[in-house]
Amino acid sequence: KAGVTQTPRYLIKTRGQQVTLSCSPISGHRSVSWYQQTPGQGLQFLFEYFSETQRNKGNFPGRFSGRQFSNSRSEMNVSTLELGDSALYLCASSLGLAASDEQYFGPGTRLTVT
Amino acid sequence: QKEVEQNSGPLSVPEGAIASLNCTYSDRVSQSFFWYRQYSGKSPELIMSIYSNGDKEDGRFTAQLNKASQYVSLLIRDSQPSDSATYLCAVKGTGGFKTIFGAGTRLFVKA
Numbered sequence: 001k002a003g004v005t006q007t008p009r010y011l012i013k014t015r016g017q018q019v020t021l022s023c024s025p026i027s028g029h030r031s032v033s034w035y036q037q038t039p040g041q042g043l044q045f046l047f048e049y050f051s052e053t054q055r056n057k058g059n060f061p062g063r064f065s066g067r068q069f070s071n072s073r074s075e076m077n078v079s080t081l082e083l084g085d086s087a088l089y090l091c092a093s094s095l096g097l098a099a100s101d102e103q104y105f106g107p108g109t110r111l112t113v114t
Numbered sequence: 115q116k117e118v119e120q121n122s123g124p125l126s127v128p129e130g131a132i133a134s135l136n137c138t139y140s141d142r143v144s145q146s147f148f149w150y151r152q153y154s155g156k157s158p159e160l161i162m163s164i165y166s167n168g169d170k171e172d173g174r175f176t177a178q179l180n181k182a183s184q185y186v187s188l189l190i191r192d193s194q195p196s197d198s199a200t201y202l203c204a205v206k207g208t209g210g211f212k213t214i215f216g217a218g219t220r221l222f223v224k225a
Contacts, residue, residue, distance in 0.1 A: 033213070043158075043202065043215040056212040090157055099145040099206050100165055103213060105157040 002027065004093050004106035012112045018079040021109045025072050025093030031055075032074040033103060034066060037088040046089075049074055050097050078111075086113045117141060118205050120216035128224050133190040135219050137203030140184065143211075147179055147186045148204040151197075152218065158202055162188070193223040 005024045013019050025032050033056075034046040045058035049068035066076040072093075078085055088110050092103040118139045127133045135149075146165050150158035164170045164177040164186065176189040186205075190197055203216040 035215075042217040045212050045214070048212055058212070088157075099211070100163070102148065102160055102163055103204075104160060105150075108157045 004091060004104055006089075006091050006106040006109050008109060009107060010110050010112075012114065013081050014114055015081055015083060017081050018077060019081060019111060020075055020077045021089055021091075021111075023074045023076075023091030023093075023106060025074070025091075026104060029093035029095055029104075030072050031094045031096055031101065032068055032072065033092045033094075034074070034076050035090045035092065036060075037090055037108075038086075043090070046076065048097075055097060081113045083113050086111060117214045118203055118216040120201075120203050120219045122217055123220040124222050125219055126222045126224060127193050129193060129195060131193050131223075133193045133197065133221055133223070135188040135190075135201050135203075135221065137186045137188075137205075137216055138184055139186070139203075139205045139214075141205070141207060141214075142181075142184065143207045144181075144184075144205045146206045147177070148206070148213070149175075149177060149188045150202040150204060150215075152200045152202060154199075161201075190221075193221075195223045195225045197221060198223050 031050045033048040048056040068074045088108045090108045091106045094101040094103045149161045152158045162177045174191045178187045200218040202218045206213045
């Protein structure tokens with residue numbers, strides 16, 4: 001079974017631009033979560049989607065948004081990029097929302113904002 | 115108080131020794147506990163999950179959970195240099211609560 005895939009793997013953007021990242025979950029998984037990872041802050045939860053609905057949201061500004069499609073694929077968008085948005089963005093998929101559902105991570109998208 | 119706390123390390127152990135990684139959490143309604151391994155420059159990889167008090171063994175790895183003490187640990191027996199990585203503890207509650215990750219413990223296994 002194929003794992004979680006994320007595109008693109010690397011991205012360089014300029015301050016003020018916007019960016020869209022894509023995530024395809026493991027086949028059969030309906031929940032997708034997004035995380036930001038930086039050396040100083042560790043893994044920070046962005047949001048979680050299930051059945052095309054945002055179920056949970058972390059403490060990030062409104063510049064960070066996401067959506068999920070009917071095939072469970074998900075995208076996240078960051079508008080008006082800031083230097084501090086440089087990070088590894090990780091997507092994780094799980095079967096559903098049950099506490100016991102394990103999350104599996106994709107390889108991540110490394111975003112550099114200059 | 116952080117929701118999930120781990121000693122950042124680095125924890126250094128000699129090859130063949132037992133590495134003990136610890137994690138405490140603040141939310142008493144937490145139901146599920148996970149350990150991930152993350153190599154430098156890579157994404158986290160799920161090692162083990164544990165849901166009930168006690169020990170759960172998988173190969174060289176043993177997860178231990180004590181809900182009364184709000185404590186979960188990971189033991190790595192016969193540590194190998196390839197085990198050198200950052201180990202992340204993750205906690206999830208019921209009712210659709212999000213998964214909370216600790217900051218991770220860096221482990222170095224010296225050959």
